[in-house]
Amino acid sequence: MTTDPTPAEQLRRSIDLLWGPSERPARGPKPSLTLDRIVEAAIAAADRDGIGALSMRRVAGELGVGAMSLYRYVPGKAELLALMLDRLILPGEDVTQAADKGWRELLEAVARDSYRLYLRHPWLLRVNWTRPVMGPNSLAGVEIVIAGLAGLGLTDQEQIGVVITLDGFVTGFVRQRILYDAAAEETGVSDEEFWSQHHPVLVRAMESGNYPAMAALSAEAYDASWDESFDFGLDRLLDGFAVLFAARRGIPPPGPGETRAEDQGGA
Amino acid sequence: MTTDPTPAEQLRRSIDLLWGPSERPARGPKPSLTLDRIVEAAIAAADRDGIGALSMRRVAGELGVGAMSLYRYVPGKAELLALMLDRLILPGEDVTQAADKGWRELLEAVARDSYRLYLRHPWLLRVNWTRPVMGPNSLAGVEIVIAGLAGLGLTDQEQIGVVITLDGFVTGFVRQRILYDAAAEETGVSDEEFWSQHHPVLVRAMESGNYPAMAALSAEAYDASWDESFDFGLDRLLDGFAVLFAARRGIPPPGPGETRAEDQGGA
DNA sequence: CTAATTTGCGTACGGCGTACCCAAATGTAG
DNA sequence: CTACATTTGGGTACGCCGTACGCAAATTAG
Structure with missing residues (x-):
């Protein structure tokens, strides 16, 4: 990265490239x-x-x-x-179809769409580390969510807060997954190799008594697939949104969302 | 990045460096x-x-x-x-002090501690893009959270799920902040420059009618500070956890957590 | 036609990670 | 103490990278 030439000018050019049609000059080849x-x-x-x-x-x-x-x-x-x-980064079909199905379906569709996109192009998260130049497609995604949040009694700031929070969760989660998942292919170290390399030190760490709570976990604790974990986290976050939305309407909050808890205790 | 020499061996060496004391050889200088x-x-x-x-x-x-x-x-x-x-990455004092204060205080302390760490060293998130080599300190952080979740009636998988979800939110959020915040200093483009460069195209976009919901937002919608937005998102997520925990105990879920009614927002 | 302008791109520069190799430093064995 | 084995410091060099510069070829205007 040898980036010197007036970063402000650089930014201006990026914006022009994203938004401007840039007509052809008439003189050269x-x-x-x-x-x-x-x-x-x-x-x-x-x-x-x-x-x-x-x-x-x-x-x-x-x-x-x-x-x-x-x-x-x-x-x-x-x-x-x-x-x-x-x-x-433009919103997928699932999102536009879910746009009028209620906030929970919509946010879920947005999160899953984004999740899939990042998995399809794992390098996207690494690219997006310079100051983002807001393009038409990224704005379109925000627009759909904001539109779907209308009429829930949220303040404007809260609506933006929901967008930021949801995107934060998705990108943060997918980053963790890519860390383990896709990096495997890039480096050529398979999952089995990775864990077998770690196994001896982890066993020693667990037996050291320094990590009693982790040592007490069953072996199945780590068995959840990434997709299952994503669903778990997303459900929790949407539950949290639901609590706020309900409070904004003066309605008592419901129990956990998609979760099939056997001992469901609701209000 | 010219990384070729047997990535599996590379991994093994990283692990040894992290965990092994590596005694001095006796022969050379x-x-x-x-x-x-x-x-x-x-x-x-x-x-x-x-x-x-x-x-x-x-x-x-x-x-x-x-x-x-x-x-x-x-x-x-x-x-x-x-x-x-x-x-x-070792857990800060705030975390160890909050370890026996109940799950909500603990998770909040963990999230804030991690948030501060990443802000103090914004390059950390960019570093952590190779397959992570689990070190003693990162395990210590997980240990504290798992210990704090004991006795809430969660399955082992759910406990791990909470850890992953919370970390996903924090890293995802802080990534967004660093995107705008710290990148400004690196590139030398100030916040004012950034927005003033974007202003004309954004105005044109809003007037185009393609983004009606966003256009309807008040100017203050984007006024929340990053810290306020972080609090907003964290509160929602913890509310979501609370719904699950309550369901696991058969206790009716409470209203929104730290939320102070009307003055909540996002950036 | 000529002149103006724009395009394709060869060359070159400074920086990177690191493979290779050797001299100097330090220990052990006799 | 000497001879040798071993390890450390680091100079040199290679093959990458992003990109500044400048020029020949192509295209159009007048």
């Missing part, structure tokens, strides 16, 4: 590439070989052009990454 | 450095100049040695990053 083709090729390369192997030279190579040709279309690598992000 | 000093210097450099400027050459320079000397103590940069992480 026709461009042989398009911004879309470059972004597409970069996404394909990142999906195939991981973000670590994504370089300007490689993207250029995929397109059969010289490395520096890309700089006629994109100011730098950071801007290309921002474009890749906004290209993929 | 005494080492002039220690692993601790290297990790410390690396953390200081990352705090000062950001993770982007952290290179092996720089860390070596801080310590007044040649770049390649570091490789006598650490197999590679990835392992150094893992060590930096585990060094910092």
